[in-house]
Structures are given as C-alpha cells and as structure tokens.
Amino acid sequence: MTDRLQGKTILVTGAASGIGRTVATAFVAEGARVVFSDRDAAGAEGAAADAGGGAVGVHLDVTDEESVARAFAAVADRGWRLDVVVANAGVQLFGQDAPVADLDLDVWQRTLAVNLTGTFLTLKHAVRALSDRGGSIVVTGSPTGLNGEGRDFTAYSSSKAGVHGLVRTVAAAYADRGIRVNTVVPGYTETPLVTTISQDAASRAAIVGRTPLGRPGTPQDVVGVMVHLASDESSFSTGAIFRVDGGMTSL
Template identity: 65%
Template sequence: MSQQGSLIGRIALVTGSGSGIGKAVAERFAIEGARVIIADRDATAARETAERIGDSARAVVMDIADEQSVVDAFAELTAADLAPNVVVANAGVQLFGSDAPIADLELDTWRRTIDVNLTGTFLTVKHAVRSMLTTGGGSIILTGSPTGINGEGRDFTAYSSSKAGIHGLGRAVAAAYAEQNIRVNTVVPGYTETPLVTAISSDREARAAITSRIPLGRPGTPADVCGAMVFLAGDDAAFATGALFTVDGGMTTL
C-alpha cells in the first residue's frame, strides 16, 4: 500500500539493489517520490534496475567490501549534488555449501562472509555518516536477520554471526549520532525468497522445513520488506532510532 509520496525530496542510496530485496526497496522508494541511487558491485544489474525505474534513478558501482569503492561512490554522488539523506545498507552474501557449524567451518568462508556482510555494512555506514554530517543528517537502514537474534541459523555460523554484528553496529551508531540528526535502524526480514536463497527455495524439502517454522505460514517476498523500509526512511519514523524492526512472519516469536 502506498504511503502517498512520503519520500518526496529524499535521495536514497540502496546497496545491493541490482536484485532481490534491494531492488524491490529501490523501486518502492521511487514510487514514494525519492530519487534513488542503485548501488551494486554488478554494474550491469545496477544499470538495468535504474533503467527499469526511469528518470528518478541513477546507477553507481559500489563494492561494499572495498573501502575505496565506497569512497568513490559517495564522492561521485556528492559531486553530482546527490549526497543521500537515506542510505539502506542492504548488500550481503550467504555462502550456501560452505557456511557450516563451527567445527566444520573453514576460515576462508568466515572471512569472506564477515568481509562482505559486516565489514561491508561498516564501510557503507561509516561513509554515509560522514556524508550526512555535512548535509544535516538523515536515515540509515541496515538489513539484519532472525539468525542474528535466535538459533534459526545454527548451521550458518558465519552468516548468523555477521548479522548479529550488524544489529550491534546499528545500535552503537544510532547512539553515537542521534544528536546530529542521524537515525539508524535495522530491518530484520525473515526467510525471504530472492536469488540469494535459491539453494533453499529450489529444494522442496528444505523450503517446506523452513516455511513450517514461520507462524504466518508462508515465505516472505521482497515486497513484504518494503513498507518497513519506507516508514524508516520517512518523517513518520522521526522518533525511531537504534531499533530492530522484524518483518519475519513471526519467526523470532518461536
């Protein structure tokens, strides 16, 4: 349901918006009146999403695990008078087939996951804050996971740990920069069917097993996440910071 242009006047950067949740959020932000920046390490995917949205979108290449790439992207936007006042740190990975319980987890898998999910979010937020300190503040939204709250991801040690770290990062940054009018919140989607989780969604038994643990009885879709993101990006959430907003079909109630 549209919130009737609630993001008019916003410039919103969404990482990982070449596909999945990020793409859906960027498209919804544009519908709500925002100018959207499609940030993705995949230049082709970023360009295609921007073209799909139209004139209110601009593509920028950003590899969140590479600080220079993040710096360059923010500098490009600032030079174009497009410094964002909304940043959604959404990009991430889940390494199915190699992430595992800790006794079986290889250090390389741990490092690759932490480098993208936690360090990449850190770098995105770091440079978002630096930009917002010069422009009067804004809203930063992180993408968390139920696996960072309960034992839902017990077989995915690296991913679960990275998401728990993101939750803690959001609270720390929210407390540190509230006086500078920078709000930081974390949206926690449950099992959401995107290209990231094809290993589950394409396996009938695995999909049924995880769906059975969702009280609302179905997987999430990227569209399910968009409303919470729109709320947190806009003025209706002016008094919300440092919070976790679960959009998980009730997974974290169990």
C-alpha cells in the same frame, strides 16, 4: 504509492536484485531520487533504468573502502545530498557455511567481509554524508542474528549478529547529529540469495513450517517498513529492530 519520500535522495546497496532492487524501486515510486548501487554495476544500472524517475546506477563493492568512497563521492559530484542510506548488500554462502567445527576460515572471512565489514564501511561513509543535517540509515539484518535459526550457518549468523550490534552503537553515537539508524529483519524471503533453499522442497517446507504466518516472505513484504524508516514518519525511531519475519523470531 503516496509520495512520502518526495524530495529525498537515497542510496541503496545491493540494489541490483532481490530485496535491494525491490525497495529501491519502491522508493522511486514514492517520489525519491534513488541511487541503485551494487558490485554488479550493469545490474545496478539496469535496475535503475527499469525504475525510471531519474534513478541512477553506480558501482559499489562494499568490501572495498575506495569503491564505497567513490560511490558516495559520485553522488556528491552530481550535486545531490543524501537523506537516506540503506545498507542492504549481503551474501550467504550455501554449501560452504557450516557448524563451527567444520567451517573453513576462508568462508568465515569472505562472509564477514561483505556482511559485517561491508556494513561498517557503508555506515562509515553514510554517517559522513549525513552528518551536516541528519538523516536515516536502514540496515538489513536477519533472524539468524537474533536466535538459533542459523545454527548451521556460523559465519552468516555471526555476521548478522555483529550487524545488529553495530547498528545500536552507531545509533547511540550519532543521535545528537540527527542521524537515525535502524535494522529491518526480514524472515525467510525468497530471492536469488536463497535459491539453495527455495529449490529444495524439504528445506523450503522446514523453514516455512517454522514461520507462524505459514508462508515465505517476498521482497515486497519489507517495502512498507523500509519506506516508513526512510520517511520523516520515523523521526523518533533509532537503534531499533523492525521484524518482518512472519513471526519467526517471536517463538
């Protein structure tokens, strides 16, 4: 590690496991002071303790604006000023999400509540926290929001397409305040979120077969891009999509 984030304070949502935990831990190793946030408060606290470096864990349910506001206020109450926010929390309801004619309204609403409304609420409070001096917001997107990769996941694909549009809008609206907003698009990444695929040999082979680099992604694969976007190295990047998907969306 290179201490590229020395002196920065960063909040990561969905940081109790998966990509969020891996990225937040890497930020600590790069010298940042990191807030691991998750609706699983115990998981967030445990991940922060494991990371060391003064990291803290806080409860943050992205579907509840009061919870989001309290988490951001807790950072300020410590006397910390955020430089970077990573909006990473998300759900994918395997076995429930479906083609549109077969999709239950409840599944649609629960998916959008976390993935799209939750990202909206995170960005809303992130912009407020960063508006006095600028900073970087990084959002986790998905190939399903870019192409037909998620044709059987109507709610998830729609929520991620909405997230990509939200990022472009927020980036344009707040560029004059020095706030950069970018999307990172991991490909099929083996985390607890996708055990339904990773534990099914045929499903796993099918999705890996559509990835030109020929393997599934790991949370560590997105660390380099996330660190770059959190650092001052990305000071001229905003409203962009950074694909870390093994070439999946290049076809």
